[in-house]
Amino acid sequence: AQKITQTQPGMFVQEKEAVTLDCTYDTSDQSYGLFWYKQPSSGEMIFLIYQGSYDEQNATEGRYSLNFQKARKSANLVISASQLGDSAMYFCAMREGIGGSSYKLIFGSGTRLLVRP
Amino acid sequence: GAGVSQSPSNKVTEKGKDVELRCDPISGHTALYWYRQSLGQGLEFLIYFQGNSAPDKSGLPSDRFSAERTGGSVSTLTIQRTQQEDSAVYLCASSLDRGARQPQHFGDGTRLSIL
Numbered sequence: 001a002q003k004i005t006q007t008q009p010g011m012f013v014q015e016k017e018a019v020t021l022d023c024t025y026d027t028s029d030q031s032y033g034l035f036w037y038k039q040p041s042s043g044e045m046i047f048l049i050y051q052g053s054y055d056e057q058n059a060t061e062g063r064y065s066l067n068f069q070k071a072r073k074s075a076n077l078v079i080s081a082s083q084l085g086d087s088a089m090y091f092c093a094m095r096e097g098i099g100g101s102s103y104k105l106i107f108g109s110g111t112r113l114l115v116r117p
Numbered sequence: 118g119a120g121v122s123q124s125p126s127n128k129v130t131e132k133g134k135d136v137e138l139r140c141d142p143i144s145g146h147t148a149l150y151w152y153r154q155s156l157g158q159g160l161e162f163l164i165y166f167q168g169n170s171a172p173d174k175s176g177l178p179s180d181r182f183s184a185e186r187t188g189g190s191v192s193t194l195t196i197q198r199t200q201q202e203d204s205a206v207y208l209c210a211s212s213l214d215r216g217a218r219q220p221q222h223f224g225d226g227t228r229l230s231i232l
Contacts, residue, residue, distance in 0.1 A: 004159075033217050045160075045208065045223035052218060091159055095217065103167075103212070104150065104176065105221060107159035 003027075004092050006108035013082045014116050020067070021077040021111045023092030029053075033095040034075040035105065036066070040088040048090075051075055082115045089113075119143065121224035123209050129230045132201060138194040138227045142211030149186055150210040150221060151194050160208060166192060196229075204231045 003026040013019035025034065036048040051059045051066045059066040067076040079086055089112050093105040122141040130136055142149050151163040162176040166186040177183070181199075186192040196203055206228050210221035 031217070035220060037223075042225075043206065043228075044225050045210070047220040047222065050218055050220060093160075103148065103217075104162040104165055104173065105152075105160070106162070107152075109159045 004094055004106055004108035006092055006111050008111045009109070010112045010114070012114050012116055013079075013086075015084060016081055018078060018080045019082055019113065021079070021090050021092075021113065022074070023076055023108060024072070024074045025092075025094050026073060027094065027096075029096065034066070034068070035093045035095065036064070036075075036077045037091045037093060038086075038088045039091060039110070045091075049077070079113075084115050084117060087113060087115045121209055121211055121222055123207075123224035123227050125227055126225065127228045127230075129232065130199060131232050133198055135195065135197045136199055136229065138196075138207050138209075138229070140192045140194070140209030140211075140224060142190065142192070142209070143222055145213065146211035146222075147189065147214050148212040148219075148221075149192050150212075151184060151192070152208045152210065154206045154208060154226070156205075163194070163207075199229075199231045201231045204229055 005024045032053045034051045038046045049059050049061045049064045051068045058068050063080045065078045089110045091110045092108045124139045147168045149166040152160040154160050164184045165173040181197045184194045206226040208226040210223045212219040212221045
């Protein structure tokens with residue numbers, strides 16, 4: 001069974017500082033993909049960043065970067081220079097094996113980030 | 118361009134009634150997904166449609182839940198004889214295709230409350 005674990009239910013960060021949100025996963029597949037989504041209080045799910053299991057470099061997308069450690073099965077999200085608008089729930093998700101017949105995402109329980117001014 | 122559109126945004130109904138939730142995916146997206154999010158929880162996969170292929174219904178919690186996708190575009194999720202545990206936000210997502218790197222783009226969801 002595949003599983004995503006986010007061990008930090010809530011996090012605080014000071015505005016303009018960097019913050020790391022943890023995500024570990026469990027899979028027996030060799031090919032998989034990892035996603036991070038942001039969910040503000042308004043409820044929409046916003047795609048942030050993607051990391052493929054065979055990608056040689058860590059993904060980056062503006063202020064977002066992914067610290068991918070394959071041997072440890074971790075895919076932590078790093079947000080640099082935090083902004084007040086970064087306050088939201090953050091979900092880590094994994095897509096099942098690339099050769100599978102379904103591409104459903106399996107989500108973690110989320111981390112609520114609060115950016116302090 | 119327009120994102121994933123879901124309707125209604127909110128639905129309150131009595132236990133035992135049937136409900137229909139609608140999803141209009143991004144134009145040109147062939148893959149469509151339904152998820153459910155209970156209060157304070159992550160998302161739970163329900164069903165997946167890809168083109169004309171048979172849907173993956175492995176996440177549907179009971180036979181009271183069904184979904185269809187007409188003409189490869191709009192999808193309807195139907196819950197029959199609703200129960201209070203069905204109360205949740207139902208989110209629809211679409212992606213360009215089933216490519217591994219394709220992100221799923223979500224609608225704003227339908228908040229369903231069963232009295």
